[in-house]
Amino acid sequence: MSDNVTKLFYKDKEIILIATAHVSKESKELVKKVIEEEKPDSVCIELDQDRYKNMQNPKLWENTDIVTVIKSKRVGFLMANLALSSYQKKMAKKLDTPVGGEMIQGIESAKEIGAELVLADRSIQTTFLRIWRKLSLWEKSKLLVSLVFSFDDDEDITNEDLQELLKEDMLQSVMASMRKEFPKIGDILISERDQYLAHNIKNAPGKKVVAVLGGAHVPGIKEEIYKEQNMEQISTVPSKSFFSKIAGWIIPAVIIGLLVYAFATSIQTGLEQLSAWVLWTGTLAAIFTALSLAHPISILTSFVAAPFTTLNPILACGWFTGLVEASVRKPTVKDLQNVSDDIFSIKGFFKNRFLRIILVISMANLGASLGTFIAGAGIIKNLFY
Numbered sequence: 001m002s003d004n005v006t007k008l009f010y011k012d013k014e015i016i017l018i019a020t021a022h023v024s025k026e027s028k029e030l031v032k033k034v035i036e037e038e039k040p041d042s043v044c045i046e047l048d049q050d051r052y053k054n055m056q057n058p059k060l061w062e063n064t065d066i067v068t069v070i071k072s073k074r075v076g077f078l079m080a081n082l083a084l085s086s087y088q089k090k091m092a093k094k095l096d097t098p099v100g101g102e103m104i105q106g107i108e109s110a111k112e113i114g115a116e117l118v119l120a121d122r123s124i125q126t127t128f129l130r131i132w133r134k135l136s137l138w139e140k141s142k143l144l145v146s147l148v149f150s151f152d153d154d155e156d157i158t159n160e161d162l163q164e165l166l167k168e169d170m171l172q173s174v175m176a177s178m179r180k181e182f183p184k185i186g187d188i189l190i191s192e193r194d195q196y197l198a199h200n201i202k203n204a205p206g207k208k209v210v211a212v213l214g215g216a217h218v219p220g221i222k223e224e225i226y227k228e229q230n231m232e233q234i235s236t237v238p239s240k241s242f243f244s245k246i247a248g249w250i251i252p253a254v255i256i257g258l259l260v261y262a263f264a265t266s267i268q269t270g271l272e273q274l275s276a277w278v279l280w281t282g283t284l285a286a287i288f289t290a291l292s293l294a295h296p297i298s299i300l301t302s303f304v305a306a307p308f309t310t311l312n313p314i315l316a317c318g319w320f321t322g323l324v325e326a327s328v329r330k331p332t333v334k335d336l337q338n339v340s341d342d343i344f345s346i347k348g349f350f351k352n353r354f355l356r357i358i359l360v361i362s363m364a365n366l367g368a369s370l371g372t373f374i375a376g377a378g379i380i381k382n383l384f385y
């Protein structure tokens with residue numbers, strides 16, 4: 001494991017980089033050994049504030065209020081976090097080691113020697129949002145499908161696999177099968193974070209700094225240490241393009257315009273087209289919600305909400321349906337505790353109330369969107385052909 005320690009000198013500082021695997025007992029032991037021997041002034045770890053809090057209190061997320069998550073429009077971000085942490089727990093369980101043991105060791109060792117602890121990584125939310133904003137609509141769709149089929153719960157972890165983990169970032173390893181297909185993801189997950197980490201490491205307090213890192217970051221950081229980083233550029237979430245901002249309003253505006261035209265043609269025509277809109281959007285939203293085995297009240301909610309929410313891009317049918325589902329079938333502590341296991345199977349999504357709420361939200365939105373296109377095409381056909 002000594003091959004996984006790199007010493008660099010930057011100006012008047014000695015910087016020691018420790019390449020680790022996030023689920024390796026050997027990595028934890030190496031971190032303890034290096035910090036005790038080197039006694040650095042600062043210890044940098046590859047965590048941001050949110051992940052640090054979660055690591056300090058592993059059961060903190062079990063108190064997650066799904067209603068608050070839905071209202072704050074953070075369901076997607078929650079799912080990404082759950083998928084990442086669950087993947088890491090699965091691997092750690094197979095290797096019989098604590099999740100993030102080397103980071104925990106870095107925190108403990110820093111306290112023991114009185115070193116300054118530096119949370120050196122970029123916010124995971126910023127990373128996910130930068131990925132999402134950089135991808136096209138088609139790439140987003142392919143990414144979601146790829147993520148669904150990327151987990152293999154029966155996969156064995158060998159010693160060779162562990163050595164490969166020393167060369168990979170945990171975020172990167174989750175998306176290993178997608179790196180070639182989505183080069184933008186690799187750049188944001190690794191290259192940008194190399195820059196961010198390098199900046200914080202070389203600016204950490206003191207003359208001697210130890211940095212505990214996923215192995216994938218060490219080669220890039222060795223180069224970035226001696227460069228200047230544009231922190232503002234890599235720390236901000238790109239704003240939506242002008243097209244993205246207006247795209248959500250185009251379809252509702254067209255549909256409303258068509259319905260107004262239908263009523264202008266005749267009251268009877270207008271009522272027929274309005275009825276078609278309500279039936280298609282409401283029925284398909286309800287059917288897709290039912291496929292997720294939602295509560296009957298949730299299914300009714302999706303039917304009622306879909307015709308209105310599809311005409312307002314600020315709202316989503318799934319939010320209303322999810323809020324109702326969360327109210328009538330409140331997740332239990334056991335559901336939250338089992339998320340890391342249930343998230344990797346279709347059966348788990350249906351069995352686990354917490355995950356099923358997320359499934360209900362997604363299915364309701366999918367059905368409502370499908371209804372929008374079918375109903376919209378029908379209105380155009382009936383009015384102009």
